[in-house]
Amino acid sequence: MSNWLSVQNLSVDFMVGGGLAPAVLRALRSVSIDIEKGTVFGIVGESGCGKSTLARVLSGLTAPTDGQVLLDGKPLGMDRDKAQRRRIQMVFQDPGSSLNPAMSVCRMLSQLLSFHQIVPRDQIEARCRALMAQVNMPVDALDKKPGSLSGGQRQRIAIARALALEPEILIADEPTAALDVSVQASVLNLLSDLIRDLGMTMIFISHDMAVVRRVCDRMAVMYLGQIVETGPTGAVFEDPRHPYTNALMAAVPRLVPRAAGDYQMLKSEQPSPLARIEGCTFRGRCPKAGPVCATLAPVLDGGAHRVSCHFPRAGTNPVTEGSSHGH
Numbered sequence: 229m230s231n232w233l234s235v236q237n238l239s240v241d242f243m244v245g246g247g248l249a250p251a252v253l254r255a256l257r258s259v260s261i262d263i264e265k266g267t268v269f270g271i272v273g274e275s276g277c278g279k280s281t282l283a284r285v286l287s288g289l290t291a292p293t294d295g296q297v298l299l300d301g302k303p304l305g306m307d308r309d310k311a312q313r314r315r316i317q318m319v320f321q322d323p324g325s326s327l328n329p330a331m332s333v334c335r336m337l338s339q340l341l342s343f344h345q346i347v348p349r350d351q352i353e354a355r356c357r358a359l360m361a362q363v364n365m366p367v368d369a370l371d372k373k374p375g376s377l378s379g380g381q382r383q384r385i386a387i388a389r390a391l392a393l394e395p396e397i398l399i400a401d402e403p404t405a406a407l408d409v410s411v412q413a414s415v416l417n418l419l420s421d422l423i424r425d426l427g428m429t430m431i432f433i434s435h436d437m438a439v440v441r442r443v444c445d446r447m448a449v450m451y452l453g454q455i456v457e458t459g460p461t462g463a464v465f466e467d468p469r470h471p472y473t474n475a476l477m478a479a480v481p482r483l484v485p486r487a488a489g490d491y492q493m494l495k496s497e498q499p500s501p502l503a504r505i506e507g508c509t510f511r512g513r514c515p516k517a518g519p520v521c522a523t524l525a526p527v528l529d530g531g532a533h534r535v536s537c538h539f540p541r542a543g544t545n546p547v548t549e550g551s552s553h554g555h
């Protein structure tokens with residue numbers, strides 16, 4: 229079923245400032261995504277574009293202002309019961325903040341396993357050991373507290389904690405960004421092995437385009453709370469249609485060999501999510517912006533590979549080459 233996990237017109241507004249000058253910060257603006265079971269979906273975009281906010285809404289940690297999340301056709305809101313909470317688990321960027329420093333790994337995992345009644349009481353210890361094996365950690369790590377583990381080991385424990393609940397969806401929000409470069413690859417390899425072996429569905433949020441390309445089946449590019457391009461990972465990388473996606477690819481020129489002039493670097497900064505922008509939110513940084521972009525917001529349009537732009541780059545795909553797209 230193609231719409232197994234379906235995010236529909238999701239918006240999140242945060243009230244900021246307070247006092248005499250409260251303002252609305254629009255962190256997500258009508259985001260829609262469909263994710264197939266057993267696939268890996270990547271989300272990329274600059275800092276502050278709303279990636280973690282989206283992840284938090286999916287996990288039930290942040291309430292949406294509008295829109296909904298459906299899993300297997302049924303709404304998954306903030307009021308999740310124990311069984312529903314298990315279904316989507318998250319691994320955060322900073323493993324330190326997501327683990328209780330006062331608890332040994334064994335106690336933390338045992339509590340979870342018994343609270344959610346994952347295995348009978350007499351099998352809890354064996355399951356804890358099995359979880360350590362699954363994340364390539366020695367069994368004696370069970371007796372340790374997070375403080376005595378390295379960053380990479382803590383992230384493995386955070387992954388074990390998520391796996392303990394046997395979730396259907398694992399959200400990894402920049403899982404290696406806070407780790408030493410030397411251990412990033414092993415944690416990434418662990419995650420990609422797990423997805424393959426367990427047939428789990430994963431949402432992978434990352435700044436690392438090369439990793440997204442390697443592990444994700446489909447992906448979305450976000451800009452200022454919106455999805456500006458989405459499609460199969462290969463198509464988005466090899467045939468980026470949105471000027472912003474082009475610019476992101478420009479930051480990793482060796483990824484896709486291409487004529488240098490095809491990519492344009494962005495000059496300015498991403499606008500504040502507090503700003504009210506008429507028309508296209510990207511137009512202030514866009515090398516292709518025309519009068520229509522100032523008045524009319526583009527909509528995400530297309531088939532499997534969709535783009536939200538009045539002047540998308542004409543595709544290299546022969547079917548769309550030479551069409552009326554472009555300018």
Ligand SMILES: Nc1ncnc2c1ncn2[C@@H]1O[C@H](COP(=O)(O)OP(=O)(O)OP(=O)(O)O)[C@@H](O)[C@H]1O
Pocket residue numbers: 242243244253254255273274275276277278279280281282501
């Ligand atoms: N609880 C909150 N209250 C107010 N504003 C928030 C809150 N959480 C996030 N924001 C704001 O919402 C916007 C989106 O933030 P978010 O953390 O989702 O971005 P991100 O894409 O995950 O960024 P990064 O790549 O830096 O992790 C930002 O402008 C952020 O400051």
Ligand SMILES: [Mg+2]
Pocket residue numbers: 279280281401
């Ligand atoms: Mg984030």
